[in-house]
Amino acid sequence: MAKEITPRSEDYSQWYLDIVHKARMADNSPVRGCMVIKPHGFAIWEKMRDALDAMFKETGHVNAYFPLFIPKSFLSKEAAHIEGFAKECAVVTHYRLKNDPNGGGVIVDPEAKLEEELIVRPTSETIIWNTYRDWIQSYRDLPILINQWANVVRWEMRTRPFLRTTEFLWQEGHTAHASAEEAIVETRQMLDVYAQFAEEFMAMPVIKGVKTANERFAGAVDTYCIEALMQDGKALQAGTSHFLGQNFAKAFDVMFLNKENQQEHVWATSWGASTRLVGGLIMTHSDDDGLVLPPKLAPIQVVIVPIPKPAAELTEVATKIAAELRAKGISVKIDNDEQNRPGFKFAEYEMIGVPVRLGLGARDLANNQVEVARRDTKEKANVSLDGIAEHVANLLDDMQRNLFERAKAYRDSHITPVDTWEEFENVLETKGGFVSAHWDGTSETELAIKERSKATIRCIPIDNPLEDGACILTGNPSTQRVLFARAY
RNA sequence: CGGGAUGUAGCGCAGCCCGGUAGCGCACCUGUUUUGGGAACAGGGGGUCCCAGGUUCGAAUCCUGGUAUCCCGACCA
Numbered sequence: 001m002a003k004e005i006t007p008r009s010e011d012y013s014q015w016y017l018d019i020v021h022k023a024r025m026a027d028n029s030p031v032r033g034c035m036v037i038k039p040h041g042f043a044i045w046e047k048m049r050d051a052l053d054a055m056f057k058e059t060g061h062v063n064a065y066f067p068l069f070i071p072k073s074f075l076s077k078e079a080a081h082i083e084g085f086a087k088e089c090a091v092v093t094h095y096r097l098k099n100d101p102n103g104g105g106v107i108v109d110p111e112a113k114l115e116e117e118l119i120v121r122p123t124s125e126t127i128i129w130n131t132y133r134d135w136i137q138s139y140r141d142l143p144i145l146i147n148q149w150a151n152v153v154r155w156e157m158r159t160r161p162f163l164r165t166t167e168f169l170w171q172e173g174h175t176a177h178a179s180a181e182e183a184i185v186e187t188r189q190m191l192d193v194y195a196q197f198a199e200e201f202m203a204m205p206v207i208k209g210v211k212t213a214n215e216r217f218a219g220a221v222d223t224y225c226i227e228a229l230m231q232d233g234k235a236l237q238a239g240t241s242h243f244l245g246q247n248f249a250k251a252f253d254v255m256f257l258n259k260e261n262q263q264e265h266v267w268a269t270s271w272g273a274s275t276r277l278v279g280g281l282i283m284t285h286s287d288d289d290g291l292v293l294p295p296k297l298a299p300i301q302v303v304i305v306p307i308p309k310p311a312a313e314l315t316e317v318a319t320k321i322a323a324e325l326r327a328k329g330i331s332v333k334i335d336n337d338e339q340n341r342p343g344f345k346f347a348e349y350e351m352i353g354v355p356v357r358l359g360l361g362a363r364d365l366a367n368n369q370v371e372v373a374r375r376d377t378k379e380k381a382n383v384s385l386d387g388i389a390e391h392v393a394n395l396l397d398d399m400q401r402n403l404f405e406r407a408k409a410y411r412d413s414h415i416t417p418v419d420t421w422e423e424f425e426n427v428l429e430t431k432g433g434f435v436s437a438h439w440d441g442t443s444e445t446e447l448a449i450k451e452r453s454k455a456t457i458r459c460i461p462i463d464n465p466l467e468d469g470a471c472i473l474t475g476n477p478s479t480q481r482v483l484f485a486r487a488y
Numbered sequence: 489c490g491g492g493a494u495g496u497a498g499c500g501c502a503g504c505c506c507g508g509u510a511g512c513g514c515a516c517c518u519g520u521u522u523u524g525g526g527a528a529c530a531g532g533g534g535g536u537c538c539c540a541g542g543u544u545c546g547a548a549u550c551c552u553g554g555u556a557u558c559c560c561g562a563c564c565a
Contacts, residue, residue: 170565341523342525
């Protein structure tokens with residue numbers, strides 16, 4: 001075994017890192033906290049990006065691009081916003097290097113100090129709202145429905161590939177509206193888009209909810225989120241959608257003349273999802289043999305491996321099968337490499353998460369069949385070459401469904417209602433997952449619970465049923481259960 | 489920024505205690521035989537031993553000072 005993956009049961013964190021490296025998703029970079037996204041990892045991100053982008057377009061959004069650098073002064077205009085991001089901003093102070101006169105290589109040229117320092121965007125609300133001010137005069141200019149695909153930088157203390165990196169790729173939508181109601185509808189619509197994407201494409205079940213004040217985006221009135229559950233019982237915030245109220249419009253003085261001829265501040269939303277989703281995808285489905293990808297996001301959906309090695313007649317049949325599959329919109333690779341043996345190839349394609357493998361040898365040709373191996377269950381079956389494309393298409397659909405159902409069954413069995421503090425701690429320690437418990441609604445209590453248990457309130461689910469109860473920590477009256485979990 | 493650990497070939501490590509001119513596995517290159525679940529054999533290439541100083545005839549090894557990374561905490565998508 002040339003490429004062993006640490007089993008999940010032994011060390012989940014190491015398992016995750018092994019998958020990232022051995023499935024050729026990403027490499028470390030010379031800069032702490034940054035990563036090189038390799039072609040296979042990037043191809044998965046591209047599939048996600050394309051699917052999300054199409055959904056954004058369908059809901060009326062257009063793409064634009066705003067600059068990487070933001071004047072430092074912009075960030076200080078919205079009080080909560082600066083509070084939230086100040087501690088993790090990269091700052092550009094100079095614009096030139098020069099050779100060290102003492103021979104120490106290049107140094108920052110002290111002569112080239114910027115008058116106003118620039119912030120590398122941690123998010124783009126400020127630069128965008130500074131721009132929107134010039135774009136908006138009347139209600140006729142609204143709504144503005146813009147998204148951008150970009151990189152952002154947040155100087156995190158501790159990082160992990162995809163899940164939390166110093167620089168990451170994401171999309172950020174920034175919309176401007178003439179009324180609070182319309183902005184709230186937009187916020188909720190985009191939350192639905194994220195949830196639909198997560199479940200239909202990533203096969204990752206999510207819970208839609210609202211964040212508490214502590215967990216809210218800096219500068220938002222309300223933050224909505226989708227929360228997913230990873231195999232180790234920790235929660236992952238997989239997308240957020242914010243109702244920003246008039247906070248940024250006020251900070252950047254963005255007014256519009258409404259139908260009644262009165263000046264009013266513009267209502268705003270922002271929403272984002274990042275390369276963190278790739279990490280979530282890994283931790284939702286993959287196993288000790290490597291990456292497991294839902295067919296809809298797999299860069300290669302089917303690989304055909306000639307056995308024992310490529311031969312003219314095998315290649316001929318493989319090419320014919322590939323053509324039939326491609327006609328159905330399925331992406332196929334024929335592995336005609338003669339250097340590696342079939343066993344090596346089997347392991348390799350399992351490692352990188354190719355959903356379906358077709359093994360084709362002389363024995364199969366004689367029987368007019370092919371060996372079909374599915375990645376999710378690792379089952380193998382001999383299938384007739386007649387109607388093989390139909391069979392594989394159905395199999396891919398079945399796998400997409402199966403991965404979702406499997407993840408959902410795990411998630412559903414890991415939402416545990418508890419009514420005492422002892423149970424609460426016990427479930428977090430032994431079982432993990434979401435804990436559904438009463439909370440008195442105060443930030444003080446939430447922080448005290450976090451302090452003692454390391455669990456945070458992931459969200460208050462949308463359409464959460466009301467139920468009288470007593471707070472898990474303080475015993476104070478509560479009107480509903482909320483979802484706690486330890487989180488990434 | 490506190491506590492702990494580690495820097496030796498692309499990756500993973502041994503050697504360090506007890507100083508003598510660097511080794512193992514994987515990967516890589518060449519060749520032969522192989523090939524239905526990670527092939528075998530033979531040959532080969534590859535090193536500022538983290539950096540800088542010091543001790544010494546001689547330093548990967550001992551001493552001093554830096555530095556980087558990782559893990560555990562405080563903070564976060």
